[in-house]
Amino acid sequence: MADRPDPDPPDEDAEDAVEPTAYPTRPDSLADEDEVAEYVEAYERAYRRNALVEEWGDDLTRQTTSVRDVRTDDAPEGAAVVRVRYTYSETVEQPEGTEMHGDSPTVFASYYVDESVVVRAEDTGPRDDEDALDPDPWETGEPVECFA
Template sequence: MEITRRHLVQALGTIGAGLSTAGCLTFDGADSTETPAATATPTPATGWATQIPETPPNVSCSAASRPMAEPVDRKGALAARRYPGRPPSEPAGEGAVEYATAFELAYRQNAEMLANTDMTTDGESDSYLTQFDISVQNFWVASGPANSAVVRLQYVGSGTIHPGTDFDYITQYVTYYIGSTRVVRARTTRNDFDGADALDPDPWENGNPVACFEGEGRTPSKLL
């Protein structure tokens, strides 16, 4: 089943959790107050949804990676954003959209922190992120293989770097494969993308694993 809805706008705040990139992380999920809300109206699966393969993406958990930003000890600096924990055992519908939105939000904010933090203080102003948000303009979600979901987001974004440099994103398209133990991300910035007829960006063809979880079920797990 495919779900569509326009003009979902997510205003972003901050949460204060710095994560280490080394080894496995014990992870118990995102704070409930940080989960984006969404409503959607089901419609029959058409176009890109019919192109979803019958097996999960062939990715290695040893290659799983995502931006992990360290805390910045400066007044007004954003804290690293926490990634959501294990997906639902059978992700679908609104829950899958909320999960993908929360993951993409953390991914892009942490990436911007890594790219724009320079704590040199020898007479020059420090550089660090003080504001960041994305606005989800449209989303699509469809059932994937083996009790998974495939979620595509269309969004724009903006931010501010201390001492006052603003930046904006052009329209972004990202597709997430969300399974109970694997999360795969694919992104494109094609301006002519219409979001209807092709599985593009395609997590099977050009996706990157961003999270793997040990075991099944809802018990505490490790994010690899």
């Protein structure tokens, strides 16, 4: 079963709250590496933003994602494997009216995409081998979307 953050929009009176982002539509063909890389980058941006909206709700007032690298990896025919490396920041309004700012460590999110499923794996921190597929979506990934 697929599972991904899918938060409700903020309350109408929460003027500064960050809105959730719609997940992108999977490309019709996974043969174009650039198109698939754009799809996975947009998917990860939506995933991160929606995870933070789900966590903080109406108190999340700002969120940014800075993508450092998107690269494709070897995949079976009719499928794609893509890794996104990025950092993000968040601003959360505190009960006393102050704001808490947070910056993430480097996040590595790897995706496997085919005609029936999107699988995502995530890990943080430095890598000994920046070229290795780490994390591997088949070893540690979870389905985030299934297609009929």
